[in-house]
Amino acid sequence: MKPIILDTDPGVDDAMAIAYALAHPKLELLALTTVFGNTNVDATTRNASWLLDRFGARRVDVARGAATPLVQAPLPHSEFVHGADGIGGCYPVEPYALDSTARHASLHRLAAAEYIVEAARARPGEITLIAVGPMTNVAAALALEPELPSLLESLVVMGGALDEPGNVTPAAEANFFNDPHAADLLMGVEWPMTVVGLDVTHKIMIADSDLDRVGAQGGETGRLIRDTSRFYVDFYSTKGAARGEDREPACAMHDAAAVAYVVMPDAFETVSGPARAVPDGMAAGQLLVDRAGYTYATDHWQDRPSTAVCMAVDAERVRDDFLSRLTVAGGAQA
Numbered sequence: 001m002k003p004i005i006l007d008t009d010p011g012v013d014d015a016m017a018i019a020y021a022l023a024h025p026k027l028e029l030l031a032l033t034t035v036f037g038n039t040n041v042d043a044t045t046r047n048a049s050w051l052l053d054r055f056g057a058r059r060v061d062v063a064r065g066a067a068t069p070l071v072q073a074p075l076p077h078s079e080f081v082h083g084a085d086g087i088g089g090c091y092p093v094e095p096y097a098l099d100s101t102a103r104h105a106s107l108h109r110l111a112a113a114e115y116i117v118e119a120a121r122a123r124p125g126e127i128t129l130i131a132v133g134p135m136t137n138v139a140a141a142l143a144l145e146p147e148l149p150s151l152l153e154s155l156v157v158m159g160g161a162l163d164e165p166g167n168v169t170p171a172a173e174a175n176f177f178n179d180p181h182a183a184d185l186l187m188g189v190e191w192p193m194t195v196v197g198l199d200v201t202h203k204i205m206i207a208d209s210d211l212d213r214v215g216a217q218g219g220e221t222g223r224l225i226r227d228t229s230r231f232y233v234d235f236y237s238t239k240g241a242a243r244g245e246d247r248e249p250a251c252a253m254h255d256a257a258a259v260a261y262v263v264m265p266d267a268f269e270t271v272s273g274p275a276r277a278v279p280d281g282m283a284a285g286q287l288l289v290d291r292a293g294y295t296y297a298t299d300h301w302q303d304r305p306s307t308a309v310c311m312a313v314d315a316e317r318v319r320d321d322f323l324s325r326l327t328v329a330g331g332a333q334a
């Protein structure tokens with residue numbers, strides 16, 4: 001089993017990624033490290049613990065991370081996409097008691113960045129870090145431990161849009177937009193890093209009828225994925241990438257696609273080159289990749305390492321794997 005840490009801002013598609021990671025026999029989910037993004041970090045942390053509880057996972061740590069971006073002023077959270085609570089209105093109104101015997105019942109003593117560093121030092125070269133929110137915690141971990149790139153097996157991030165239009169501005173995808181300085185910093189470092197962005201995630205749409213099937217056949221986990229995704233599907237079908245008169249309501253499984261990359265990288269095609277995130281201005285958060293091999297006239301592009309960016313995907317294979325794992329009832333690791 002591949003040990004992974006999921007750095008996340010749950011988040012409806014984050015919940016899909018968590019459920020998928022727990023259900024996948026090739027993965028051992030060590031921890032959820034949380035970050036602001038789809039909602040504030042108090043809520044994403046609370047959601048992380050609650051989701052683990054509901055999915056029946058008991059051995060996964062939760063470490064709270066950044067509340068704000070590295071450099072820029074915080075932007076509004078994405079509650080209009082994910083619901084006021086970040087998980088489609090499903091967080092219980094009544095007080096909820098977590099399983100007190102589970103690891104996630106109490107927050108880890110370390111904050112997210114420290115947790116990532118300690119975990120990587122404890123198992124050098126073994127852990128894959130999958131970052132599916134703004135990349136602030138990963139940048140903070142790198143600042144704490146400059147050797148992090150050699151201590152991790154690899155880094156996979158969900159974010160960015162290259163040929164595909166952005167989903168918050170014409171240029172920018174949400175995770176890059178929320179902390180472009182962190183994204184740019186990570187792509188400036190030599191490490192095994194892959195970017196799974198909208199160029200592939202918008203090709204793997206999950207239909208409402210698929211989610212109905214997950215809800216009917218996937219036990220408690222499936223029911224929760226079905227319930228949390230209703231608000232999100234509605235957003236996608238009216239304002240997002242799935243809109244269109246003749247289309248069945250659907251949504252993107254963005255963060256779960258980053259998990260899929262870890263278990264089946266051969267389902268994806270990448271381009272590689274020096275990569276940057278535009279830090280500010282009208283194209284803030286835009287992902288740029290040099291695919292032409294320019295002889296650089298400006299130092300913005302000199303001495304940048306190569307980053308792999310996913311541009312094509314066997315969408316049917318990824319979708320089928322995701323749906324089949326989630327329709328196996330009770331797919332969580334106890």
Ligand code: RIB
Pocket residue numbers: 009011012013014037038132133134158167173174175254255
């Ligand atoms: O653009 C999609 C990304 O933004 C996903 O990670 C989603 O959860 C939001 O954070």
Ligand code: CA
Pocket residue numbers: 008009010011013014037038132133255
């Ligand atoms: Ca996310």
